[in-house]
Structures are given as C-alpha cells and as structure tokens.
Amino acid sequence: xxxxxxxxxxxxxxxxxxxxxxxxxxxxxxxxxxxxxxxxxxxxxxxxxxxxxxxxxxxxxxxxxxxxxxxxxxxxxxxxxxxxxxxxxxxxxxxxxxxxxxxxxxxxxxxxxxxxxxxxxxxxxxxxxxxxxxxxxxxxxxxxxxxxxxxxxxxxxxxxxxxxxxxxxxxxxxxxxxxxxxxxxxxxxxxxxxxxxxxxxxxxxxxxxxxxxxxxxxxxxxxxxxxxxxxxxxxxxxxxxxxxxxxxxxxxxxxxxxxxxxxxxxxxxxxxxxxxxxxxxxxxxxxxxxxxxxxxxxxxxxxxxxxxxxxxxxxxxxxxxxxxxxxxxxxxxxxxxxxxxxxxxxxxxxxxxxxxxxxxxxxxxxxxxxxxxxxxxxxxxxxxxxxxxxxxxxxxxxxxxxxxxxxxxxxxxxxxxxxxxxxxxxxxxxxxxxxxxxxxx
Ligand SMILES: [Zn+2]
Numbered sequence: 001x002x003x004x005x006x007x008x009x010x011x012x013x014x015x016x017x018x019x020x021x022x023x024x025x026x027x028x029x030x031x032x033x034x035x036x037x038x039x040x041x042x043x044x045x046x047x048x049x050x051x052x053x054x055x056x057x058x059x060x061x062x063x064x065x066x067x068x069x070x071x072x073x074x075x076x077x078x079x080x081x082x083x084x085x086x087x088x089x090x091x092x093x094x095x096x097x098x099x100x101x102x103x104x105x106x107x108x109x110x111x112x113x114x115x116x117x118x119x120x121x122x123x124x125x126x127x128x129x130x131x132x133x134x135x136x137x138x139x140x141x142x143x144x145x146x147x148x149x150x151x152x153x154x155x156x157x158x159x160x161x162x163x164x165x166x167x168x169x170x171x172x173x174x175x176x177x178x179x180x181x182x183x184x185x186x187x188x189x190x191x192x193x194x195x196x197x198x199x200x201x202x203x204x205x206x207x208x209x210x211x212x213x214x215x216x217x218x219x220x221x222x223x224x225x226x227x228x229x230x231x232x233x234x235x236x237x238x239x240x241x242x243x244x245x246x247x248x249x250x251x252x253x254x255x256x257x258x259x260x261x262x263x264x265x266x267x268x269x270x271x272x273x274x275x276x277x278x279x280x281x282x283x284x285x286x287x288x289x290x291x292x293x294x295x296x297x298x299x300x301x302x303x304x305x306x307x308x309x310x311x312x313x314x315x316x317x318x319x320x321x322x323x324x325x326x327x328x329x330x331x332x333x334x335x336x337x338x339x340x341x342x343x344x345x346x347x348x349x350x351x352x353x354x355x356x357x358x359x360x361x362x363x364x365x366x367x368x369x370x371x372x373x374x375x376x377x378x379x380x381x382x383x384x385x386x387x388x389x390x391x392x393x394x395x396x397x398x399x400x401x402x403x404x405x406x407x408x409x410x411x412x413x414x415x416x417x418x419x420x421x422x423x424x425x426x427x428x429x430x431x432x433x434x435x436x437x438x439x440x441x
Contacts, residue, residue: 045116048108073183086214097438098191102217105171106201133160154416167407171223207388220397289313349387352396367428
C-alpha cells in the first residue's frame with residue numbers, strides 16, 4: 001500500500017517536471033476516439049443556407065448534439081439562442097493570472113454542394129491506389145499530390161454522392177476532443193479558456209451573432225485550416241461597396257428643360273474610373289489585391305442603377321486607394337452629370353494581421369514544434385472565421401490546420417494523422433498560454 005502511494009507520488013512529480021512528456025501520453029489516449037467522433041458529426045447533415053433567416057434544421061440538430069456532448073464532460077457549457085456553443089473554463093493556476101486562450105471551429109458545412117446524408121468511408125492503411133468514389137469521382141496523386149504522404153495511414157472520404165464536411169467537422173472534433181481531455185485531466189495546468197463553436201461560417205455569418213461576453217480571448221486560434229503545419233497568418237480584407245445612381249423621370253427629348261436624368265451613365269463612368277483593368281481579379285496574384293465591379297443592377301421602379309464592387313487586399317493602403325478612387329469618382333461624376341450618387345460600404349472581413357497580438361506567432365510556432373509539426377505560415381487570398389470576427393469585433397486570430405483536404409467538393413477527404421496532430425497543437429497552445437502572464441499581453 002505504502003509503496004503504491006510512493007509510486008503515485010513519484011509519477012506525479014515526473015509529470016509535473018516534464019509536462020511535454022506527460023501531455024504526449026495524454027494525447028495518444030484520445031486518438032482513436034477522434035475518428036469515431038468525426039464520423040458521428042459528419043453523419044449529421046448541417047449545411048448552412050444563404051437564404052435562411054439564420055438557422056437550418058440540420059445546424060440546429062448538430063448544435064444540440066454538441067452542446068449535450070460537451071456538457072456531459074462536466075464543463076461550463078452554454079448554448080445561445082442563436083445556436084453558438086460556448087465553453088468557458090476558469091483557470092486552474094494558483095497565484096498567477098494567465099491570458100485568456102480562445103479556440104474556435106464551425107459546425108455548418110457549405111451550401112454550395114450536397115452535404116446531407118454523408119456516408120463516411122474510413123480507409124485504414126491506405127495503399128496508394130486511386131480512390132474511386134460513386135459517380136466516377138476519383139481522388140488520386142495527380143489531383144491531390146499531398147495524398148502521397150498518406151500511404152499506410154488512415155483517411156476518410158465520403159461515398160462520392162456528397163461532400164465529407166471535414167470543413168469544419170475536423171476542427172470541431174479537435175476542439176471537442178481537447179475539451180474532453182481537459183475535463184478528464186484536471187491536473188493539466190491551464191489559464192482561462194474560451195471555446196466557441198459557430199454556425200453559418202460557410203455563408204460568411206459566423207461572427208454575426210457572436211456574444212463577446214463568452215468569447216473575447218486575448219489569443220484566438222481558429223481550427224479550420226488545411227494540411228499539416230499550415231496556418232493562415234494573413235488573409236484578404238474584404239469590402240463590399242454599393243454605388244447607386246438615382247435617375248430622374250421625364251422625357252429624354254426635353255431633358256435639358258425637364259430635369260430628366262439617366263442613371264446608367266454615372267455608373268458606367270464610375271466603373272471605368274474606379275476599376276481599371278490592371279486592378280481586376282484576373283490581374284491579381286500573390287500579395288496583390290483587386291477591385292471588381294462584380295455586377296450591375298437596374299431597378300426600373302426606383303429608376304436607379306447600382307454597381308456592387310468587391311474589394312480585396314492584404315495591405316490597408318491598397319484598400320484605401322481603391323476606396324478613395326470610388327469616392328472621388330462618385331463626387332466628380334455627381335457634379336459633372338448632375339446626378340445623385342450614394343456610396344454604401346460594408347466590411348465583410350478584415351486581415352487578421354491587423355489585430356493579432358505579436359506573441360501569438362511565437363505561441364503557435366512553439367505549439368507546433370512540440371507536436372512535431374513544421375509551421376507553414378500562409379497568406380490566404382480569402383476570408384476565415386477569424387477574419388469575420390476581426391471585421392466585426394476588432395480582434396484577430398490565426399487559422400490552424402485540421403487535416404481537411406479539398407473542401408467543398410465530392411472528393412473532400414480527411415487525414416486522420418493531421419487531425420490528431422492539430423489536436424496536439426491545441427493541447428500545446430493550452431500549455432503555452434498557461435506559461436504566460438496576463439500582463440504579457
Ligand atoms: Zn471552414
């Protein structure tokens with residue numbers, strides 16, 4: 001009896017002295033449960049819908065299931081009216097205040113491709129041959145060079161009649177498995193942790209009804225990225241600008257006398273002035289942004305023409321240039337053509353680099369290194385949940401890999417190994433944050 005106690009004490013001391021070693025062992029215990037969990041989520045059809053007022057029934061179903069699962073771990077879990085799932089875990093550190101670590105993922109899948117009725121296929125020790133799915137969809141090395149790294153490993157695909165939904169049920173699996181780990185291993189030291197699992201990411205609305213009372217971390221990491229080591233450290237800022245010209249009714253032939261004004265001409269001239277060919281999407285690559293007059297709408301009843309511009313850029317100065325050009329053109333055309341022109345600007349997402357604390361990069365680099373992962377920072381020519389949060393709430397975060405490949409396609413697949421590595425990264429982030437002082441921020 002006495003001997004047993006001594007051993008237990010020794011083990012605790014060892015673990016305390018070498019937390020990396022201890023966490024590695026802890027992580028392995030949860031690996032097999034991850035695939036099971038992922039498959040369970042993939043089978044709940046939870047597509048979001050551009051036309052929905054807010055929720056779809058499938059999203060509601062998965063939100064409820066996630067809420068109940070996390071709550072069963074005994075963690076402080078809250079399902080909001082808008083079906084965000086929040087978990088706020090208080091710090092277990094004594095005598096010290098660590099910064100708040102935030103982790104997020106989204107449970108909806110894209111409305112762009114059928115994602116209900118998913119039949120996940122688990123392929124264990126993949127043999128390297130082309131994977132032929134229903135309806136002649138094929139996943140092979142040619143279409144997917146990264147697949148070469150999966151020989152002998154476990155991957156998951158759909159049966160080809162739907163997408164898989166690894167975007168972002170891989171992320172949800174990672175976050176939920178982390179929560180289970182923390183609940184079952186109360187000795188893992190951690191500061192305050194805030195988790196949010198959101199709806200409606202794939203319709204660009206995941207930040208829309210986010211409640212900052214439950215999610216306003218010092219350091220935020222979104223688990224919704226691609227392959228091993230990938231992390232999005234910058235993304236496009238995106239602005240929608242709608243310029244409307246108001247026409248005046250009357251007979252054209254007597255326009256000089258009756259004040260008749262056409263609403264098409266100001267819009268045509270404005271597009272020419274604000275969006276020259278060299279700034280169109282087809283002439284933009286790498287770090288360069290663009291300005292696109294995406295479509296024009298004529299409203300006969302109101303006698304208006306409106307152009308919907310899409311602005312995308314990494315560099316704020318570049319964005320400002322595009323914006324200024326639109327505004328200047330609107331002003332001068334208003335005078336020259338004697339037409340009423342209005343400009344409406346909407347921020348859709350914002351480059352997270354403009355709102356990430358500098359220590360975040362060191363945290364994620366270290367967390368990856370300790371998980372045996374080489375960090376591959378990336379600039380994404382698109383938006384992310386973090387970018388939507390950044391635009392709406394002014395704080396940014398990096399997007400971390402999850403093992404999802406080919407999102408929004410029948411050939412979407414998941415790397416079990418990458419998903420597990422990302423979970424280890426999440427666990428290491430907990431450790432990183434716990435070692436920092438709240439005053440460090
Ligand atoms: Zn996603």
